[in-house]
Each structure stands twice: as C-alpha cells, then as structure tokens.
Ligand SMILES: O=C([O-])[C@@H](O)[C@@H](O)[C@H](O)[C@@H](O)C(=O)[O-]
C-alpha cells in the first residue's frame with residue numbers, strides 16, 4: 001500500500017508526517033487446530049509512523065484484507081496529529097470505523113476463532129504501539145518505561161506445541177516432521193525445549209478426541225517431569241467432557257485453556273473442577289470482565305495487546321486481574337518481531353504476569369526486523385533497554401515479505417477453507433466432543 005502524503009506541520013513540534021501500512025506474508029507450517037490448519041502463508045500488517053522531526057514508530061497487527069482497509073483509512077487521516085495524544089488517536093479510529101458501512105459496531109474476525117464485537121481495539125492497537133514507540137524514542141527510554149517501568153529484565157515464554165503435518169500437501173517438508181501422536185509430540189517438545197530453553201509447554205488441542213490429547217499431555221509430563229503444562233482445545237469440548245478432562249489432568253496441567261466455549265459454559269465447568277481455567281476466547285474485551293468475574297468463570301485471563309486495544313489497556317487489564325485475584329498470561333497468534341517486541345515490553349511492565357507468555361515465534365522462519373535483539377535464552381527474551389521498542393525494520397526483509405504478500409494471493413486467514421481444500425468433509429471441532 002502507498003504511504004499517506006507527508007504533512008508538514010511547521011513549528012508545532014512533533015507531529016505525524018507520514019504513515020505507511022505494509023501488508024506482508026511469511027511462510028507458516030501446517031499447524032492444526034480446532035477450525036482446521038494454518039495455510040502456507042500467514043498475513044501481518046507492519047505499520048510505520050514517521051514524525052516531522054524524523055522519529056519512526058513501528059506497529060504490527062493482523063493482515064487480513066478487512067483489517068488492512070481499516071488501517072489505511074486511519075493512516076490517511078493521521079497526518080498532523082500529535083503522537084502523544086492517544087485519546088485523540090482513539091477518537092479518530094472510532095470516527096473512521098463509524099464512517100464505514102455498518103458503523104462502529106462492525107466487528108472483526110481472525111481465523112474463525114477470534115471474533116470481536118468491535119474493531120475499535122484491534123485497529124487502534126498498532127497505531128498506539130507505534131505512537132508509544134515514538135514517545136519512548138523521544139524520551140530516550142524503552143517502551144516498558146512508559147508502561148510504568150520494567151519489573152523484570154527477562155520475559156518468560158512457554159513453548160507452543162502443535163499437532164501438525166510434516167509439510168503442506170504438495171510442498172517440501174520443513175524438517176519438523178509429523179506430530180499426530182504422543183511420541184511425535186514429545187519429540188517436537190524436545191526440539192523446542194533444546195532449541196529455545198522453554199520452561200513450560202502448551203499443547204494446542206481441539207484436533208483429536210480428548211482422550212488422545214490427554215494421553216499426549218501425560219506423555220509430555222512423563223518426558224519432562226515437573227514441567228508446567230497447558231492444554232488449549234479452543235472450545236472443542238462440551239462442559240461435561242471438560243469436567244472429565246479436568247479431573248483426569250488434575251495435578252498434570254497448570255491450567256486448562258478454553259475447554260468449552262462461552263462464559264456460561266466455562267462457568268459451568270469452573271464450578272465443578274479445581275484445575276484453573278484460562279481463556280483468550282470468552283474474555284477478550286473489558287465488557288466481558290464483570291460477568292466473567294461475577295460467575296467465577298476463569299481463574300486466568302490471557303491478555304493480548306492486539307485484541308485488547310494496545311499496550312496501555314493491556315497494562316490496565318493486568319491491574320484489573322490483580323485486583324480480582326485472577327492469574328494473567330499472554331495470548332499469541334502467528335506474528336513477527338515488531339509484535340514480539342511489544343509483547344516483551346508489556347510483559348516486562350506487568351507485575352501480575354503470573355504465567356509464562358505464549359508465542360508462535362519459533363514456528364516462523366522469516367522476519368522483518370534486524371536480527372540480534374529478542375533472542376530466546378532459557379525460554380526468556382531479555383527486555384530491550386534501548387529507546388522505543390528497541391527493534392529496527394530491515395527494509396530489504398520488509399520488501400521481501402511484502403513481495404510474498406503480493407505473490408501469494410492469500411488475503412485473509414482461513415484455516416477451515418484451507419483444510420477443506422485438502423479434506424472436503426472437514427467441519428470445525430468446536431463443541432464436538
Ligand atoms: O495458531 C493457532 O492455530 C492458534 O489456535 C491460535 O489461532 C489461537 O488464537 C491461540 O493460540 C489460542 O491460544 O487460542
């Protein structure tokens with residue numbers, strides 16, 4: 001997409017002069033989930049906001065077509081705005097969405113699993129991150145300092161295990177091998193723990209009948225004694241099945257994530273089990289918190305600045321979970337380094353981060369940032385201490401991934417559609433078992 005025309009704001013201090021939204025595609029392996037399988041290309045949008053005094057702020061978000069159109073509509077109107085005025089930014093985003101056909105109530109959907117009622121938070125988020133990057137660069141401090149300061153120097157992440165095929169049909173294999181049973185998952189876990197040093201593991205479930213997924217988790221517990229484990233079937237089970245699984249995995253998992261869909265279903269399970277329940281599906285906006293807390297629906301909330309309206313609102317979520325005695329973890333989707341940097345700063349500045357964060361990062365082989373920061377050691381990423389997010393774009397890599405976007409022809413994430421192109425009988429496993 002083309003850059004908005006630079007605006008000269010002569011003499012008014014730092015103003016936004018140019019905004020560029022670049023859609024990119026990067027290779028993604030065939031990772032299985034409740035709604036299908038990851039297509040060969042994952043989409044992201046990289047946002048660059050430049051000020052008239054030559055500061056550059058970066059943001060990253062989902063790259064589906066509808067999201068890109070909204071980002072560009074905001075970008076087109078941002079010239080001349082003050083990057084320090086985030087209320088003004090939020091009002092602008094709300095106004096842009098209100099102009100859309102369907103109005104501001106229009107929601108957004110990402111991959112068939114994450115549906116939000118209002119696109120306000122998802123569209124606002126990358127602009128907020130880029131403005132915070134600019135503010136922090138101007139102040140000469142890391143973004144974590146703008147969120148209250150880093151309370152930890154390293155952010156712990158959890159190794160993310162997936163059932164998967166050895167390769168996309170008709171394409172060369174990527175070397176990770178197939179993982180459709182306990183032994184293959186243990187081998188995958190070995191590789192990911194040896195390579196990145198993760199101190200906890202999450203299995204993406206909702207792919208096979210729950211007994212088989214329980215057996216896989218038990219095999220992981222045997223292979224990695226004492227390792228905190230999680231299982232997340234993205235709502236594939238009924239409340240009755242969820243209770244059965246929770247009883248079987250009591251003492252084996254640190255939490256069960258979204259065993260069943262919806263606040264009511266999760267509350268029904270929560271009332272009957274001791275295993276903590278976590279969610280990134282039924283509590284994904286501020287307005288979900290009061291009913292969820294009132295019904296003791298979940299014990300752990302997964303934040304995600306892409307969905308919760310940026311870093312400041314996600315930090316606020318951390319405070320709310322602390323106030324209500326809830327645990328806090330962090331959700332992830334397929335992402336690149338700009339998102340990882342934002343996640344690391346947020347996690348660093350969140351005192352109530354009670355669990356290691358999720359990340360899909362090890363599954364990608366390409367990036368848009370210059371290497372050398374955000375490396376994993378012992379399953380942790382050191383919090384950048386340089387001004388801003390601490391990451392820089394590599395123009396060549398950005399260009400390469402943009403070319404891939406143009407060539408690949410994928411314009412939205414559609415795990416179910418891709419799965420059906422391979423298995424026409426496939427139906428999503430939501431509430432199936
Ligand atoms: O990447 C996937 O297949 C995941 O299932 C992802 O889309 C989820 O949003 C996420 O990881 C989760 O924790 O639910």
Ligand SMILES: [Mg+2]
Nearest residue numbers: 232257258280
């Ligand atoms: Mg989840």
